Amino acid sequence: MQTVFTITTRGQGLYEITGEVAGWLGSLGVETGLVTLFIRHSSASLAIQENADPEVRTDLRNFFARLVPPSSDPSMSYLTHTYEGPDDMPAHIKAALLPVSLGIPVVGGRLCLGTWQGVYVFEHRDAPHRREVVAHLTGG
């Protein structure tokens, strides 16, 4: 069983999709299985992170912005793939550092997420984008 979630992003940051994934899973009525998520882009990522304090997402975003500054930053002058904008190559680098796929077991009909875990799309580009996440459920 498969579906595609489409997420419209509004610049860099984390966008929660836990509810969409859980809702789809609930509609299938499967007790035990494995949900695999895959993001079809090389300038955005998946992430599982704390969904309680929103400051965690702000800090995460700021950490990655410092670890991989825009290509206009003097420290990044070695970058050559710059014609799509100063946020483009850093987006590819962040997409290499963060997950493109996640495997989440289904236990008792639910994603086995910990109490504080949420599922996110991590947008690395400045401009709004339409991002596709493919979900695949293996039963049993």
Next chain:
Amino acid sequence: MQTVFTITTRGQGLYEITGEVAGWLGSLGVETGLVTLFIRHSSASLAIQENADPEVRTDLRNFFARLVPPSSDPSMSYLTHTYEGPDDMPAHIKAALLPVSLGIPVVGGRLCLGTWQGVYVFEHRDAPHRREVVAHLTGG
């Protein structure tokens, strides 16, 4: 088939769980399949690393401690999620950088790990924690 491994950690570092996973798999008698591991926390990770020389784990831990210093470090003064201690937000960042899930094929009844690969829980907090890793086996 599913199980949960519970690992008691004693501060930051890598804790090997290869034996637990292999033992569970052996008890099931499955020849071909896929084991998915998922850690139910946002301040600890999974890792697959060399299990021969223990210095590799020491160096790994030290690398990540330098890449993401405690929030008390002047270089991290931009962090805002600090009320759970100076090791807390860095733990969330490390948990974003390192795997939350792993998929390991089962070939000939065994995890298809390379000669030097071991499976680890990577604890990012200073205090001891009880960590849960969910394992899911897909047969065939």
Next chain:
Amino acid sequence: MQTVFTITTRGQGLYEITGEVAGWLGSLGVETGLVTLFIRHSSASLAIQENADPEVRTDLRNFFARLVPPSSDPSMSYLTHTYEGPDDMPAHIKAALLPVSLGIPVVGGRLCLGTWQGVYVFEHRDAPHRREVVAHLTGG
């Protein structure tokens, strides 16, 4: 259904395997499923990245070379696992930062990769190596 892809690398860099994986999948005639890839090494990684402009791979490689310099670099003097060469411990660190496994849903008989996504082996050692990637297909 499983296979092993063997890739001969010629030093640090990204080696595309999209064609090999797609060719194997095509030969199986499966419409819907999940391909899991697993690399059996702790000094090389998998990666999904843009396969259009080769400058993206050059920039990625240079970013990681700066993030994790050779152990002969003064900034890495804290490393202890150095007897296998200055590129060895950095290779383990990069292997921790980048994926060891990937899950890619099969939709309509094909890997559900985005338009610009390619699958790569990311070699972290300087010397040529023979790398094994295990592929597992779960049907349905």
